[in-house]
Amino acid sequence: DIQMTQSPxxxxxxxxxxxxxxxxxSQPVSNFFHWYQQKPGKAPKLLxxxxxxxxxxxxxxxxxxxxxxxxxxxxxxxQPEDVATYYCLQTNNIPHTFGQGTKVEIK
Amino acid sequence: xxxxxxxxxxxxxxxxxxxxxCTVSGDSISSGRHYWSWIRQPAGKGLEWIGRICxxxxxxxxxxxxxxxxxxxxxxxxxxxxxxxxxTAADTAVYYCARGPRYGGVPSPLDYxxxxxxxxxxx
Numbered sequence: 717d718i719q720m721t722q723s724p725x726x727x728x729x730x731x732x733x734x735x736x737x738x739x740x741x742s743q744p745v746s747n748f749f750h751w752y753q754q755k756p757g758k759a760p761k762l763l764x765x766x767x768x769x770x771x772x773x774x775x776x777x778x779x780x781x782x783x784x785x786x787x788x789x790x791x792x793x794x795q796p797e798d799v800a801t802y803y804c805l806q807t808n809n810i811p812h813t814f815g816q817g818t819k820v821e822i823k
Numbered sequence: 824x825x826x827x828x829x830x831x832x833x834x835x836x837x838x839x840x841x842x843x844x845c846t847v848s849g850d851s852i853s854s855g856r857h858y859w860s861w862i863r864q865p866a867g868k869g870l871e872w873i874g875r876i877c878x879x880x881x882x883x884x885x886x887x888x889x890x891x892x893x894x895x896x897x898x899x900x901x902x903x904x905x906x907x908x909x910x911t912a913a914d915t916a917v918y919y920c921a922r923g924p925r926y927g928g929v930p931s932p933l934d935y936x937x938x939x940x941x942x943x944x945x946x
Contacts, residue, residue: 717886748924750932752870759919759936760870766930803870807924807932811885812860812872 718742720804722815730823735791737818739804744784748808751780751789753800754817760803764789796822825849827920827937834943841910841942845903845920850935853898855879857925860933861894861905863916871916876903877926910944917941 719742752760764780777792804815831843861873874884882894893906923933
């Protein structure tokens with residue numbers, strides 16, 4: 717299985733701060749890499765597909781980058797509504813695997 | 824608009840079989856354009872991919888669940904099914920169905936998700 721390791725596991729930042737979450741795959745996943753946002757009691761919501769493609773309706777303060785095994789999700793200016801847990805997902809191999817999640821809070 | 828809705832018993836006894844259905848609207852499973860996946864999430868924990876199916880081929884599963892899990896599709900009802908045998912408390916989770924990835928080796932995500940259904944394994 718491809719292991720997906722996110723860091724940090726949690727973070728607390730001020731409104732307006734720039735926040736970056738990283739995800740490292742145990743082997744290359746090409747652009748079969750995606751980011752999700754999950755709020756309590758809700759299903760995960762697709763934010764970014766294939767490394768850097770922002771989904772329709774997702775604020776432009778979210779961006780994704782990376783290649784090979786190292787990827788990142790950046791929120792350029794953290795807003796209260798961004799409080800959530802963020803997950804990365806690789807769909808390059810079976811089984812598909814998620815990162816363990818990064819919980820983002822506002823100070 | 825693609826919508827998925829999970830349904831099934833909320834309580835299953837240990838050693839019994841967990842059976843869930845996912846009803847799809849706004850897309851057709853029979854088109855073969857996508858895989859359809861099942862994912863679960865224990866309370867307070869992360870997401871675990873269980874397996875996927877596309878009508879063009881046999882289902883694929885997470886190896887650690889293989890032997891206990893079966894995913895099938897009913898194209899006449901536009902539904903997916905998940906069966907998990909010999910359940911234990913460790914199988915207690917919210918179970919989601921989702922569309923994706925696209926068939927044919929195209930880089931693509933799980934784009935549409937159901938709201939999830941909680942299944943508790945307890946006597």
